Amino acid sequence: MEEPFDPYYKWLGIPPHEQPPNHYRLLGINAFESDPDVISAAADRQMGHIRTYQTGPHAGASQRILNEVAAARVCLLDAGSRSAYNHELRAKFSAEGGAIQAGNLLAENLRGATRYAILELERLWVLRLRLPAAYLALGRDVVREGRFLEELSGQYARLDEIVRRHRSLRPAAGGDRAKTESTAGQGTSYWGLMHDSVRTVRLWFGIAVFHYRHRAALRGMGRAAYAAHQAESGPEHLAGQVQTLKARLDQLQTSLERLSTVPEGHYLSPQRAAWLLLAILLLPVLLLLWLF
Structure with a gap:
């Protein structure tokens, strides 16, 4: 079965896990860029590249991305709109970073407990x-x-x-x-x-x-x-x-x-994590023995 066409990845190099892209990623510039010339030049570059696909089999996707690039350009060139957008984007990055950090911390605790x-x-x-x-x-x-x-x-x-x-x-x-x-x-x-x-x-x-x-x-x-x-x-x-x-x-x-010992940035030592994991694994067994 043929995979669906991904214009963000094929044309702009934006992988699926970064989609939908934010305005800065869509324009291919650094996050929170504030220079109007840089923003304008990036938008022109992306729009010129996307227009080359307007006559191909994915003309609809090309027009949709052109509209998104134009909207990103308008938003980032206006100081007030850019400030509000940056506030929302920072909150999103903070939430994603916290989730990633929590996941990494859990993985490190599991590795440490297993090694112990x-x-x-x-x-x-x-x-x-x-x-x-x-x-x-x-x-x-x-x-x-x-x-x-x-x-x-x-x-x-x-x-x-x-x-x-x-x-x-x-x-x-x-x-x-x-x-x-x-x-x-x-x-x-x-x-x-x-x-x-x-x-x-x-x-x-x-x-x-x-x-x-x-x-x-x-x-x-x-x-x-x-x-x-x-x-x-x-x-x-x-x-x-x-x-x-x-x-x-x-x-x-x-x-x-x-x-x-407790590593820096952690709440549990690998030793205590191992005992906690053992207790979690034994708890269902103890409950079954108590019930039956």
Whole structure:
């Protein structure tokens, strides 16, 4: 489908978003121009150019624009009319500028909030997952190689205690299992089954607690070793990984602190904008949960 002909754009270079043009734009001169000679010469130039299209297929559009140029010339050459027109035009520019500024401000706030959210998620990922995993790997290597026995004697003692307490559960578990097997086939009461189930749950819970405490102790070992010896705390690939993650964590913290301040000309910091956006997104979910 052929697009409609736009005489303002084709003949005068006035794009659609500037249409309908004000008098100054129509004449091709600076806004609020007051020199009568400049205004008159610009009107003559535009009218001479538009008249070249009077005999073409768009003669009607040519005549309409000629009338608009003539009206603009009359208005701007009269001091009183020009003053009133300038007052209206300034009010229009002010309103459009305020809307554009508000739109730009909103866009900047959204960009800042998005950047803050991304950096905060990365910080939590490094702090809660990657760095503890790096400390765990370093701690396992320290224990396996038996390094820093005197300096980290407290960490080693804690680790030995955790392992010893876990091993103390194994004979009891074995005895319970043997007792259960010896009574198999003889029939058990409901309360006996419940008792066995409770003991099994307690056993598995103890195993889960052991693994949690054991991993926590190994992470503490790796953290203490790195704090005392930095790059010398273990193999290069393990200590280097901890060093890289800590440096990245410091960079993220610095960036987040910078985003927590209110930029000039703004009302909200990117940090508060991010939390406000999160609250707006969660509000419908909370309302649905409350209603249903």
